[in-house]
Amino acid sequence: MKYILGFFYLLLIFTTATAQNINTTDSLLQLVQKETDSKKKFDLLITLGGMYVFTNADSAVFFNAKALEIAKQLKVDSLLANSYYALASIEATRNNYEPAFSNCDSAFKYFSAAGNTLALAMVRNVQGGVYMASGRNELASQMYFDAIDYTKNDTASARILYTYHNLVILLNNMNKHNRALEYALRQYEWAKRLNIPDEVAYACSNIADTYMELKDSLNAKIYINRFIEAYKHSADPYLQVIGKNQMGMLKYIEKNYETSAQYFLQSLTLNNNLVDQQLGCITLLSLGRVYQKMNKYSMADSCFLKAIDISRELNIKEERKSAFEMLIANALVQKDYKKAYTYMESLQNIRDTLLNEKTEMAIADAEAKYKLGEKQQELELAHAERRIQTADASRQRTSKLIILFSAAGIFLMTMLLFNRYKLKKELEKHNMLLEERTRIGRELHDDLGGGLSTIRLMTEMIKDPQFGMNGSYLNNISFKSKELIQNMNEIVWSLNNGNDNIAGMIVYIRQYAGTFLEDANIVLSFEQQQTVPDIEVDGHTRRHIFLVIKEALHNIVKHSGADEVKIHISINDHFTISIADNGKGISDTQREVPGNGLRNMQQRIDVLKGRFHIIQQPGTTITFSIPCTSFYNKSVS
Incomplete structure (x- = not known):
């Protein structure tokens, strides 16, 4: 989506080269070959890398890697930071998460040394996008909140709007809709103050979507109308697609289902040019719901099945779960119980997979937070070492030899004590992590083991011809599944350190x-x-x-x-x-x-x-x- 990769529009902030009167990449390549000044060659390589981001990612990586080599030779922190940031951004678009995280860590280190808080916010945005894409929502939210903190004094820039937009989407995915609404309204006020119509439209879309999640169709309708007013003169093709979706949703709220279906179909047609499959999947689900209201069940089923195919290709399970739930509802209305049972089996498999993934992510997040704390300590130690080295250099020019030896002795003693303290803290953190894993395993076994066994038993009884398709068993399975999901939500809530207040x-x-x-x-x-x-x-x-x-x-x-x-x-x-x-x-x-x-x-x-x-x-x-x-x-x- 446009905003998930929005950080690429900021790449040239760090590029000091002026590509005036240069219309082709060939011209830039010729300049790179002729340029003898290392700093200017670095700027040209970064510019070339930025131009290739969306057309040839391999070439973009190549040029930025060459720029990094020059930065290492020059040993200039700002150039090193820019190179690592550009590489992290490109790897993020290729879904190469580990290289993206590694380059982000290096960029953060060098930007931090330079005290460039706005650049630190951009790095956190990239990290948040990668965590969000990989399903690590808690860590993604931590990155976005850091980015907001770093840009809190940058009141004249639209940079923070990228962060607000992604954060709202993330919080809605995490079912934290009231918190999402808070930041969507901030996004709206900020965009309106800067008088950027396209950004106002994106903010209105976020607010309307969040109100729909909160089942508040009255307020949703207000912001859909504001969205329509803001985007009507926009040339942004992505906004055009969203606009058709919002019009479809408005007509759906007004129960004008025929017109609603037309708008969603227009959205799918426009989306063919963008090829945003995830947005297309969401549009198909909305169109299927409209057909349900019109009692056109075969057309609704067709939409849901297409959405399932896309969700399988993109490996997005929540949309697939929603599609199967609506297919089951259609089958039950049509009294096709065999089809309903088949869909129910697929739905249960997805729910089990999501449950397992949430457990694995909770453990992975705990480990990642532990490592993030380690890296933060390493950065603080590096800053402390730099300050001490600067102080030592100053004292060498002004102090006598005996004072220098005393300072060196104190420094060594401090380092020994600090390392001892750090080792002790790392051991404590390691023990806490082991205890947390043990507790997670015990609670999962106690709360979920018995319920899953019950569901399996009832499923086996349904398969037995002696019992047949018994509605009470299906109701029991549904009730037990809902109870297990609630238990899992309670466990995840208790494990989340963000709720420790x-x-x-x-x-x-x-x-x-x-x-x-x-x-x-x-x-x-x-x-x-x-x-x-x-x-x-x-x-x-x-x-x-x-x-x-x-x-x-x-x-x-x-x-x-x-x-x-x-x-x-x-x-x-x-x-x-x-x-x-x-x-x-x-x-x-x-x-x-x-x-x-x-x-x-x-x-x-x-x-x-x-x-x-x-x-x-x-x-x-x-x-x-x-x-x-x-x-x-x-x-x-």
Whole structure:
């Protein structure tokens, strides 16, 4: 997509050569051959590499590699940084992830030494794009947030719009739609302030897509109309395709399905010139949904099957999963249960693959974050060494020999102590990584092993002619799959270090409680203090607290007969939460001889050194309180 590779439009920022009056690459090649000044030859080679990026990647790599050789001979940090950055960008377009990461690390090192924060933002954008393309979404978001931080003072440039655009797409892919909306609105305000109509149009498209993810069609419609107004005079062919898609979505919201289908078909026709297969896949899914509404099931199936073919070619599984889900819905409407069952098997295979990939990515991200921390320490050490060397050089000119020897002795002692400290920290990090892997394996086995076994058993029973195609088994499989996905989301949430804060934990609890109780037709009243302190909460502690709340809510739905639940959270030196329902309450026998659920809740609170109370009123109130000093204790398990 245009913005995923947007960093290429910035390559010439670092090129000091002026290619005025040069209209062909042949002219540049002749200049390179004749040029004797190394610095000017470097500039010409970088320019040639940039010109070949989209037409001949091998040639682009060749010219930039030659430029890198000159930079190494000249030993100029800025030239080395530019060469590595250009090579990283080209390797990213070729999906050569490892060379792209390696060149990014080198570019970041030399730009950092020069203190060029805007260039550091560009490197982070490339890293974010590569992580995003390889499915490493958490690391990609970290890179984009770094890029935003590096460009926060660059208020007159459109450079940050690339970062905002990619970040919004990424956050929507991660189902963090409210956060995506926040940055899409920033993108819109920034583009509007700079008065760049095409960028305003891209921002409006992002906002509309995010509102659609949030099921807010009213606001989506507002920004689709703003998009149409912004792009109507644009010559950008990519915007023309998006424009047809947005018009199709607008007519879909208005339930004008015939016109909606026409716009999506026009989008597919225009996209033939761009050959953006992923965008075409998304358009086919949208067109299929329109045909579903028109009861043209065979045409809808045709769209979904084409989308599946494209998704297989591009190896994009989420779109394939959506296509199979809609094919199953069509087959069920047409009472073609054999076809529905076949599609259901394919869907289950994709879900299993996605589940395995998420697990592998969680482990890979943990390792990558560990290595990223190591590289950051190496950069800081290199900067410290440079500062010390500069100070030593200055003292050599102004200090006596005895002072020089004393400084050298102190320097050596500092290095020895630092290396010892660094070795100790690396060992601690290694041990923490091993412990984290062990915990991941244990939770995956406990939470998912039994459920997958159950699904397999029911699947085998369906295959058995004695039982046949039993709808209850299919419902059970669907319910169990949904439960496993929820369990996996809970595990991934607890593993994500980005959620290690009390505000994020409260938001997650509120979202879970709202969704769970809404499905049970129970009204939720959620109260919390307005100001939430900035307190870290480690993943183990968050998981204990969440599972206590989850058990309490499950007990209410299963046993209480309540139709209203109130949750209240307060924070001072303790984190206190009360969960009250208006149900029939807990009997005296149940309180005297508690079941496994109540015992597990009590045990989890005990592990966190907290207090647990049950108050019997009209209904039941469960209250637990945990000291905030327990919130970042790595020994809790």
